[in-house]
Structures are given as structure tokens and as C-alpha cells.
Amino acid sequence: MSTPPATEATADVAPCCVLGETIDDGLAHDLAKVFKALGDPTRVKLMSLIAGSSDGEMCVCDLTEPVGLSQPTVSHHMKLLVEAGLVAREQRGRWAYYRPTIDTLAAAAKALNA
Amino acid sequence: MSTPPATEATADVAPCCVLGETIDDGLAHDLAKVFKALGDPTRVKLMSLIAGSSDGEMCVCDLTEPVGLSQPTVSHHMKLLVEAGLVAREQRGRWAYYRPTIDTLAAAAKALNA
DNA sequence: CTCACGTATCGACAGATGTCAATACGTGAG
DNA sequence: CTCACGTATTGACATCTGTCGATACGTGAG
Numbered sequence: 331m332s333t334p335p336a337t338e339a340t341a342d343v344a345p346c347c348v349l350g351e352t353i354d355d356g357l358a359h360d361l362a363k364v365f366k367a368l369g370d371p372t373r374v375k376l377m378s379l380i381a382g383s384s385d386g387e388m389c390v391c392d393l394t395e396p397v398g399l400s401q402p403t404v405s406h407h408m409k410l411l412v413e414a415g416l417v418a419r420e421q422r423g424r425w426a427y428y429r430p431t432i433d434t435l436a437a438a439a440k441a442l443n444a
Numbered sequence: 445m446s447t448p449p450a451t452e453a454t455a456d457v458a459p460c461c462v463l464g465e466t467i468d469d470g471l472a473h474d475l476a477k478v479f480k481a482l483g484d485p486t487r488v489k490l491m492s493l494i495a496g497s498s499d500g501e502m503c504v505c506d507l508t509e510p511v512g513l514s515q516p517t518v519s520h521h522m523k524l525l526v527e528a529g530l531v532a533r534e535q536r537g538r539w540a541y542y543r544p545t546i547d548t549l550a551a552a553a554k555a556l557n558a
Numbered sequence: 559c560t561c562a563c564g565t566a567t568c569g570a571c572a573g574a575t576g577t578c579a580a581t582a583c584g585t586g587a588g
Numbered sequence: 589c590t591c592a593c594g595t596a597t598t599g600a601c602a603t604c605t606g607t608c609g610a611t612a613c614g615t616g617a618g
Contacts, residue, residue: 352510353492358485366483368556370576371472374479377556378467390595396466403577405596424585424594432557439553442482442491443546484606504565517607519566538564538615 353441364438367414372397373407380417380430387420387429467555478552481528486511487521494531494544501534501543 353361368374375397380388394404408428411417415434420427467475482488489511494502508518522542525531529548534541 352496353489355485355489358488358492361488362483362485365479365481365488367479369476369480369483371469371476372576374472374475374556375467378472381556382466399576400578401595402579402597406576409596421584421595426595435553435556439549442488442495442549486606505563513606514608515565516567516609520606523566535565535614540565 357441361438361441364414364416364434367410367416368435370407372399372403373411376404376407376411377416377430380428381432387427389425389427391425471555475552475555478528478530478548481524481530482549484521486513486517487525490518490521490525491530491544494542495546501541503539503541505539 368377376393379393379396380386383392390401390404390408393408394401397404399407408417408419408426411428412419415431417428417430420429482491490507493507493510494500497506504515504518504522507522508515511518513521522531522533522540525542526533529545531542531544534543
């Protein structure tokens with residue numbers, strides 16, 4: 331990426347959006363990052379799988395089969411979800427466990443209802 | 445696209461998503477379509493502009509300047525938002541007015557909390 | 559009808575994105 | 589330490605996406 335060195339990592343949606351006020355460039359960028367992370371059917375499925383799991387968390391090894399993609403690809407998608415702040419990653423032993431951060435999506439959606 | 449000829453036009457999010465149940469391919473596709481439409485800072489701004497306007501609706505001519513893009517580009521973005529079911533288009537005279545359909549986003553977000 | 563004007567479509571192009579195979583990294587077991 | 593195994597990174601490639609200029613389409617004014 332020609333990534334602007336700024337900002338980054340777990341874009342946290344920001345406070346609000348008063349009626350009649352237009353959101354600024356930075357907020358628009360952060361919101362878009364969250365929505366873009368969910369703008370792929372595979373990642374939607376991943377989110378659904380994790381959210382719907384009995385423990386509320388899953389490791390990569392459990393996710394590759396349901397979505398039918400290679401391990402590196404799933405790992406890539408999970409990284410995007412983490413960077414968007416939609417899931418949290420926790421390393422336990424050799425496994426990486428992911429759990430949803432549902433508030434992020436709710437906050438992003440709320441910011442647009444304005 | 446190698447687009448499946450099926451489905452299409454104003455993807456309407458679908459009913460639900462019970463806890464413990466994984467969403468199917470079609471629903472994942474529809475949800476992704478909605479989120480992808482908001483996965484661009486320009487479109488986030490456009491949504492915000494329209495939602496925040498006093499009349500609750502705006503025409504393309506009022507949108508080009510705030511986002512600083514050409515008319516064809518704005519028209520293109522609006523088309524995507526319409527196809528995602530996030531805004532409704534109404535032609536009145538020579539102008540095309542757009543108004544938000546906020547329920548679409550709320551329903552999509554809800555489907556993921558599952 | 560003809561014209562002006564707001565909007566949509568087309569063609570083109572640079573850059574982003576999803577995917578994989580190959581490989582590197584980290585951690586627990588022996 | 590060494591090895592096996594789960595995960596992440598890299599490099600490559602086809603496709604998708606955002607943007608523009610040029611142009612076509614539709615509608616109200618004259």
C-alpha cells in the first residue's frame with residue numbers, strides 16, 4: 331500500500347454525527363474502513379461463523395473448511411477484520427482465537443443515521 | 445463480472461439469522477453488497493450529506509461540489525448506493541433526487557449480530 | 559421542433575483486492 | 589536444542605474498482 335503512515339490499526343469509529351453536520355474526511359475514511367471490511371462475502375461469513383459459534387470465538391484452523399479457502403487467505407481476511415476493529419485477536423498457545431467486537435459495527439451504522 | 449445472472453437489484457437484506465446458524469452464500473452476498481456500497485469514503489460522505497440535508501433528499505448537482513468529484517463519478521457512486529438499497533432515486537423534472545433508506549443498513553448490521 | 563441543462567453511460571486507465579503456492583515465524587512437545 | 593504444527597507473510601496474478609473526459613439520453617423552456 332501507499333498507505334498514509336498516519337492513523338491506523340483498529341479504526342475506532344469516532345463519537346457521533348449531529349443532524350445537519352457533514353462528517354469530515356477522517357471519519358468518512360474510518361467508517362469506510364469498517365464497512366469495506368464487511369464488503370466481501372467471505373468476511374461476512376467469517377463474522378457470522380465466529381459470532382454464531384458456541385464459544386463466541388474461533389481459530390483459523392476451524393474457519394478454513396467452512397469457507398472453503400486456503401489458510402493464508404483466511405488469515406488475510408481475519409487481519410482485515412482485526413484492522414477494522416470488528417474482531418479481536420488473542421494468541422493462546424499455538425492457536426490464534428478471534429472474537430467479534432460487535433459494538434464497532436453498531437457504532438459505524440449509527441454514525442450514518444445521523 | 446462473471447456475475448451469476450440471478451438475484452440482483454436492490455439487494456434486500458433478508459429476514460434474519462438465528463444464533464448458531466451460519467448464513468448461506470446468497471445472504472452473505474447480499475449483506476456484502478450493502479456493506480461494500482459503504483466501503484468507500486466518498487459514498488460514506490454522500491450518504492451523510494443526503495441524510496444530513498434539511499429536506500432529507502438531494503440531487504446530483506448539489507453533491508458534486510461537496511465531495512469534489514466529477515458529475516459522472518458522483519452519478520456512478522449514487523447508482524451503487526441505489527443498487528445496494530441504501531438510497532431511493534426519484535426523478536422530478538430534470539433532476540434526480542436521492543433519499544436514504546436507513547432501514548437497509550440497520551437490517552444488515554442486525555443480521556450480523558446474530 | 560429545437561435548444562439548454564441535468565443526468566447517465568461508455569471507454570480507458572491506474573491502483574486496489576482476493577486468491578493461491580511457497581515460505582517464514584512462533585510456540586509447545588520431545 | 590530440535591521438531592511438528594498452527595499461523596502469518598511474501599510474491600505473483602487475474603479481476604474489480606474509482607476516476608475522468610467524451611458523449612448520449614430526457615426533460616422543460618422557448
